Amino acid sequence: MPQIDLKRIRKEFGGKRGTRRWTAINGVDLSVEVGEIVGILGPSGCGKSTLLNIVAGLESDYDGEFTIQGKAFGQQIASGFRVAYVFQEARLLPWKTVRGNIEFALKAAQFPANEWRDRVDRVLELVELTRFAGFYPQQLSGGMQQRASIARAFAIEPDILLMDEPFSALDEMTAQHLRQSLLKIWSAFRTTILFVSHNAMEASFLADRVMVMSQGPGATIREEVSMAGVTRPRSYDDNSLIEKSKAVVNALRRHSGRSEVALV
Amino acid sequence: MRTSATNFPDTAADAIPASEPVATRFSGFDPNATDVLISLISVLSLIGAWYLGSWALSEKVLPAPHVVAEVLYEAMVKGAIWKDIGITLGRIVIAFSIAMSISAALGFTIGLVPAAAVFFRVWIVCFITIPALVIMLTCYMVVGLNDKAAILGAAIPIIPILTINIRDGVKGIDPKLLGMAKAFRASRAQQVFEVVAPQVAPILVASTRFGLGLIWKMVLFAELLGRGDGIGYQIEFYYQMFNMKEVLAHALSFLFVMLFIELVILGTLEKWIFRWRAQ
Numbered sequence: 001m002p003q004i005d006l007k008r009i010r011k012e013f014g015g016k017r018g019t020r021r022w023t024a025i026n027g028v029d030l031s032v033e034v035g036e037i038v039g040i041l042g043p044s045g046c047g048k049s050t051l052l053n054i055v056a057g058l059e060s061d062y063d064g065e066f067t068i069q070g071k072a073f074g075q076q077i078a079s080g081f082r083v084a085y086v087f088q089e090a091r092l093l094p095w096k097t098v099r100g101n102i103e104f105a106l107k108a109a110q111f112p113a114n115e116w117r118d119r120v121d122r123v124l125e126l127v128e129l130t131r132f133a134g135f136y137p138q139q140l141s142g143g144m145q146q147r148a149s150i151a152r153a154f155a156i157e158p159d160i161l162l163m164d165e166p167f168s169a170l171d172e173m174t175a176q177h178l179r180q181s182l183l184k185i186w187s188a189f190r191t192t193i194l195f196v197s198h199n200a201m202e203a204s205f206l207a208d209r210v211m212v213m214s215q216g217p218g219a220t221i222r223e224e225v226s227m228a229g230v231t232r233p234r235s236y237d238d239n240s241l242i243e244k245s246k247a248v249v250n251a252l253r254r255h256s257g258r259s260e261v262a263l264v
Numbered sequence: 265m266r267t268s269a270t271n272f273p274d275t276a277a278d279a280i281p282a283s284e285p286v287a288t289r290f291s292g293f294d295p296n297a298t299d300v301l302i303s304l305i306s307v308l309s310l311i312g313a314w315y316l317g318s319w320a321l322s323e324k325v326l327p328a329p330h331v332v333a334e335v336l337y338e339a340m341v342k343g344a345i346w347k348d349i350g351i352t353l354g355r356i357v358i359a360f361s362i363a364m365s366i367s368a369a370l371g372f373t374i375g376l377v378p379a380a381a382v383f384f385r386v387w388i389v390c391f392i393t394i395p396a397l398v399i400m401l402t403c404y405m406v407v408g409l410n411d412k413a414a415i416l417g418a419a420i421p422i423i424p425i426l427t428i429n430i431r432d433g434v435k436g437i438d439p440k441l442l443g444m445a446k447a448f449r450a451s452r453a454q455q456v457f458e459v460v461a462p463q464v465a466p467i468l469v470a471s472t473r474f475g476l477g478l479i480w481k482m483v484l485f486a487e488l489l490g491r492g493d494g495i496g497y498q499i500e501f502y503y504q505m506f507n508m509k510e511v512l513a514h515a516l517s518f519l520f521v522m523l524f525i526e527l528v529i530l531g532t533l534e535k536w537i538f539r540w541r542a543q
């Protein structure tokens with residue numbers, strides 16, 4: 001049974017107070033297996049983030065079926081099912097320290113308070129922020145803030161990790177470090193990951209499968225590119241990875257209606 | 265399982281402030297040596313300007329600072345002024361509480377509910393346009409020449425201004441942080457106390473400071489128009505007798521009261537709310 005199962009998902013926006021109604025996504029089918037990393041790639045405005053928000057439970061007003069391990073989302077939450085989200089911006093609470101921010105997620109996930117210290121220490125070591133536990137977000141660089149946000153996500157040992165262009169606000173060097181770091185942590189937890197990207201190289205580097213979406217409105221998944229041939233742990237110089245990411249770019253070109261799509 | 269292969273720039277040099285600046289709308293009262301010096305020069309130059317004015321004009325029109333201070337000191341020793349300060353302060357507290365509660369309720373409603381914003385737009389424009397004098401006189405006519413009317417007359421003119429102030433603050437609340445809390449399944453209580461409240465508190469402190477600055481002038485004005493006690497009445501009384509020493513001494517007494525509230529009470533509160541920003 002797949003971990004995440006989406007069938008014929010359709011989401012409309014607008015229509016309130018005289019705004020124009022429009023269909024963001026229409027007819028999306030997607031299933032993600034346990035422990036799999038799936039990337040969703042598409043032109044901007046194609047409704048990628050909307051799809052993640054539906055899986056996160058932030059969007060409830062949509063048509064179609066969405067289940068996690070065969071159960072409706074609400075039932076799963078009730079049985080202690082955990083979802084973590086890494087956003088494009090770190091979204092740390094500025095009035096809490098790095099430790100406080102991670103504890104916020106632990107509290108939300110109802111971990112007993114006496115476990116917090118150990119859990120925070122462990123994830124901070126994974127993202128190499130141990131020395132910065134007592135720092136406030138504004139004292140950290142953008143890359144460090146995003147590492148803290150990744151730590152917050154892994155701290156609750158999520159069943160599903162959602163990521164919305166998590167590295168797009170960072171410079172390429174920092175982003176490469178963080179992607180590698182993310183895969184290391186993933187190999188320890190084998191968390192199911194569903195992420196969104198507009199960067200073909202990033203999607204290919206992280207994912208087992210890359211789903212390419214068409215241009216909105218009414219966007220849908222048009223093509224699936226499997227990364228089966230690319231072994232883990234991955235390296236940016238791997239020829240098979242470069243070949244695969246070219247295939248992803250070509251798919252993106254075909255479905256975005258544009259020809260100027262670059263590799264990164 | 266330490267990720268030793270990936271060497272992040274883990275030095276203190278990496279801990280530079282993030283590119284996105286944290287909002288600096290509300291500055292706390294946080295004295296350091298330079299600030300204290302500048303403040304001292306500022307106060308001295310203000311007193312100097314006052315001396316210059318009293319020297320240029322006649323002593324009867326603008327008495328010198330030390331003369332006014334002497335009169336104030338005597339009034340404080342004799343004790344009569346304390347009663348008026350107490351009465352005025354009482355009216356300020358009640359009028360402010362009324363204005364603040366209504367403005368907070370309105371400001372949050374308008375900030376969060378688009379239909380309410382449309383509904384109250386005309387109301388706010390109307391009440392902001394009506395001169396405070398007209399509102400006070402109307403209150404005295406409708407309610408009668410009593411404390412209730414004075415307090416209402418002082419509170420009503422500042423409600424639309426405070427409402428706009430609070431609405432702007434509410435609009436500045438970051439919905440993304442709330443989205444984060446919801447994605448991590450934070451309980452409603454956790455969302456309110458750990459995500460919303462820390463963003464609402466600075467708005468309330470800022471509008472308290474703003475509102476107190478407005479309301480004490482309104483209360484003095486209302487006292488001058490229709491009360492037989494309080495600092496506003498005393499200023500009016502001594503003005504009728506052309507006694508500028510007493511007029512200024514009474515004004516000065518309240519200036520000190522408001523400075524105390526502003527710097528000590530609000531300053532401390534603000535410092536506590538923004539303790540995370542001082543790091």
